[in-house]
Amino acid sequence: MPAVTYIEFNGTSHVVDVAEGENVMRGALNNDLPGIVGECGGGLACATCHCYVDDAWVAKAGTTTSQDERDMLESTSAPVKASSRLSCQIIMTAELDGLVVHLPEHQY
Amino acid sequence: MRIDPANPVAPTNIVRRFGMDQVPDHVPPELVRQAGIIYSPEFLADPYKFFAGMHEKFPPIFYDVGPFGNAWVLTKHEDALFALRHAEYFSNEDATPFPRDPEDYFYFIPIEVDPPEHRKYRNIVDPIVSPQGVLKLEERIRALANELIDDIIDKGECEFDEAFGRPLPVLVFLDLMGLPRDMCDTFVSWAMALLHSNDRAIMGQTLKTIGDYLKTAIADKKANPDDGLVSRIVHAEIDGKPISEKEAFGFATFLFIAGLDTVFATLNNMWLWLARNPERRQEIIDNPENINAQVEELLRVFSVTFSGRTVAQDIEMHGVQLKKGDKITSILPACNFDPDVFPNPTEVNFHRPKKIILAFTVGVHSCMGAHLARLEIKIALQEWLKRIPDFKVKPGAETIYRPGGVIGPESVPLVW
Numbered sequence: 363m364p365a366v367t368y369i370e371f372n373g374t375s376h377v378v379d380v381a382e383g384e385n386v387m388r389g390a391l392n393n394d395l396p397g398i399v400g401e402c403g404g405g406l407a408c409a410t411c412h413c414y415v416d417d418a419w420v421a422k423a424g425t426t427t428s429q430d431e432r433d434m435l436e437s438t439s440a441p442v443k444a445s446s447r448l449s450c451q452i453i454m455t456a457e458l459d460g461l462v463v464h465l466p467e468h469q470y
Numbered sequence: 471m472r473i474d475p476a477n478p479v480a481p482t483n484i485v486r487r488f489g490m491d492q493v494p495d496h497v498p499p500e501l502v503r504q505a506g507i508i509y510s511p512e513f514l515a516d517p518y519k520f521f522a523g524m525h526e527k528f529p530p531i532f533y534d535v536g537p538f539g540n541a542w543v544l545t546k547h548e549d550a551l552f553a554l555r556h557a558e559y560f561s562n563e564d565a566t567p568f569p570r571d572p573e574d575y576f577y578f579i580p581i582e583v584d585p586p587e588h589r590k591y592r593n594i595v596d597p598i599v600s601p602q603g604v605l606k607l608e609e610r611i612r613a614l615a616n617e618l619i620d621d622i623i624d625k626g627e628c629e630f631d632e633a634f635g636r637p638l639p640v641l642v643f644l645d646l647m648g649l650p651r652d653m654c655d656t657f658v659s660w661a662m663a664l665l666h667s668n669d670r671a672i673m674g675q676t677l678k679t680i681g682d683y684l685k686t687a688i689a690d691k692k693a694n695p696d697d698g699l700v701s702r703i704v705h706a707e708i709d710g711k712p713i714s715e716k717e718a719f720g721f722a723t724f725l726f727i728a729g730l731d732t733v734f735a736t737l738n739n740m741w742l743w744l745a746r747n748p749e750r751r752q753e754i755i756d757n758p759e760n761i762n763a764q765v766e767e768l769l770r771v772f773s774v775t776f777s778g779r780t781v782a783q784d785i786e787m788h789g790v791q792l793k794k795g796d797k798i799t800s801i802l803p804a805c806n807f808d809p810d811v812f813p814n815p816t817e818v819n820f821h822r823p824k825k826i827i828l829a830f831t832v833g834v835h836s837c838m839g840a841h842l843a844r845l846e847i848k849i850a851l852q853e854w855l856k857r858i859p860d861f862k863v864k865p866g867a868e869t870i871y872r873p874g875g876v877i878g879p880e881s882v883p884l885v886w
Contacts, residue, residue: 388600392593394586401555401836404601405844406824407766408832430762433824470555470832 364459368413370397371467380454386463387411387450397465404450406430409437410469411449416462420445423452423461440466473563475583475591476714480572484564484780485795487540496793497533505534505543507801509668514871518739518771522807522816531788534799538668539567541778541797542790547808547828549787550800553779554833557584560779560798562835567778567875568664568727569674579721581835588834591721594706595699598646601841611642611846615853623857627864630741630882631734634854639733639846646842647725648698649687661730666874677723684722688715699725732774733843735878737850739772742882743818744855745863750818755855757820764820765848766827771818773803773829774877802828803877861886 363379366389370376380389390398390411402408406428412435415424424445426432431451435442449463473479487494493502505528506513513520524545534543544550553560562582570576577583580591597603618637622628640658644651663676684700691701703721706713713721744751754764781796792798805828807815812822830837837843863869864883872880 388596391589391596394589399834401832401834402830402840403596403599403836403838405841407830407840408826408836410832430824436823437826470551 364454364456364461366454366458367460367462368395368397369416369462369464371465382454382456384454385450386413386452386454386461387448389454390449397469398449399469400450406434406448406451409434409439409448412438412440412442412466412469413447413449413452413463414443414466415445415447415452416464417445419458419461419463423447423458427451438466439468439470473577473583475577475579475587475717475720476708478575478577478716478720480570480575481564483795486797488537489540490535492540493533493535494793494796496791498790501529501532501790503528503532503534503543504536505532506536507534507543508538508875508877509536509873514873517871517877518803518816521801521803524801524804525807525809529788531790539797541799542781542792544787544798544800545804545808547805547811547826550777550802550805550828551826551832552787553798553800554777554831554835557782557834559782559785561782563780563782565778565780567673568677569670570677571674576716576720576723578724578727579717580838581724582720585834590708591717592838594703594721595725595838598699598702599838599842604842604845607642607646607842608845608849610645611638611849612853614638614641615849616857619853619857627883627885630884631738631879632881634850635737635741635882636734638850639737639843640730642842642846643729646699647722647729648691648696648700657726657730658734661727664727665731665876666872668873680726681719681723684719684726688718688722728837729839731876732839733846735774735872735876736769736772736843736847738878738882739774740768740847740851741854741884742863742869742879743768743772745861745882745884747818748860748862751855751859753820754851755859758852760820761848761852762844763822763824764851765844766824767818767820767822768847769829769844770806770812770827771816773806773827775875776800776802777831800828800831802831858886 366380368376376395378393387400399410401410530546580588618634622633691704695701700722704718777800779798781792785792809815830840861884864885867883870880
């Protein structure tokens with residue numbers, strides 16, 4: 363199963379397995395990780411699963427996939443950067459094995 | 471607040487206040503109102519006009535006094551987001567209006583459970599109700615929508631609420647729960663008594679009736695597992711141990727109450743608007759690629775319910791002191807008309823920039839049925855407008871809104 367590294371704002375890092383086809387927000391929730399809320403459950407309706415894709419992974423996972431995602435990124439409470447994504451929209455594939463995402467200071 | 475969901479205890483420290491005689495001393499007299507939300511003639515004449523008008527008529531926070539309980543009221547989008555996201559100040563303890571028997575108490579799960587325990591319960595049902603989970607239901611919902619339309623299309627008229635608005639979401643929900651379709655009308659009558667009687671004696675008795683039924687259903691699922699939600703809950707494990715009877719009962723009961731009335735009321739509101747606005751109907755038909763934004767915008771202007779909390783520790787909002795134990799309600803439909811967030815708020819505009827809408831609340835207790843609701847509304851719009859694109863309200867029919875905690879018209883008679 364592909365692994366994802368979540369790095370909290372304070373630097374604490376968590377490596378968890380996230381099944382292919384599952385999204386990066388669910389991977390955090392399934393493993394009780396702090397730093398991602400995901401209050402709407404992946405419906406592009408809440409902007410509380412904000413993450414920054416690590417520089418090394420921007421080419422593979424750093425691009426938003428819909429206008430809804432870009433619109434909702436305007437509602438995040440932490441600053442938006444070029445590498446900002448809603449983690450519910452990053453769907454795991456074998457190619458993303460080893461993905462590193464950084465979590466913002468707050469989700470709301 | 472820490473509760474043990476497996477060993478429920480009726481709270482003893484909760485004070486419900488009713489009427490002008492029971493306004494606490496810390497409430498400034500100039501903030502006391504009798505707004506009449508859900509019951510006054512002015513409200514019932516046009517609830518959505520009332521909600522939109524609240525921003526001009528009332529201060530952003532005020533103390534509403536009424537026969538169904540006194541509470542602080544929030545109408546600003548920003549304030550509701552704050553209240554719904556800060557359980558340390560705004561607790562879900564005793565936040566639902568449904569009276570339970572203190573001798574046979576249970577918690578409504580997961581709404582009354584705070585994090586981190588909350589997530590354990592949500593994880594049981596999330597695979598079914600997630601955006602991907604509900605997509606598995608799409609074909610069945612589409613087929614059901616068409617069967618319902620088959621029954622009425624040649625008649626040239628229907629009572630929309632009975633012929634489509636009710637059966638579509640309720641039958642989908644019963645299938646999802648694993649409960650029998652032939653109980654549909656009985657279940658709906660229970661939901662009506664619980665949510666719209668505005669009478670605590672009737673509500674208490676109805677909750678008991680629902681409970682008796684669900685206890686039998688739970689015993690049945692224990693013996694005969696299936697892939698419905700009730701069975702999934704009954705056979706779930708929490709922290710490696712089988713879920714307790716009280717937890718399974720509180721979970722199933724809460725889903726039952728939440729699933730029967732809300733999409734029904736939502737569809738009724740939307741179809742009344744569609745029937746009265748032929749150009750806007752055509753706009754939806756002409757722009758099929760924009761369906762998700764259309765659904766979201768209609769959910770914004772036709773949100774149907776409220777979200778109550780109990781103040782858990784003293785806090786000041788807008789210079790107003792709230793005290794521990796006070797009740798507070800976010801008026802979600804009014805928050806969705808907040809002009810600071812949604813300019814020209816009563817205009818239905820399918821090209822608004824996407825913002826957080828409060829139809830399903832926010833926070834950890836955000837509605838778990840939201841994705842199912844969105845899918846049902848989307849399919850309903852697509853299939854109905856494909857086959858019955860032109861319709862209007864039956865001439866001479868009067869629109870009467872149902873009093874109670876879920877907002878929608880009593881009936882929606884249509885002709886085409």
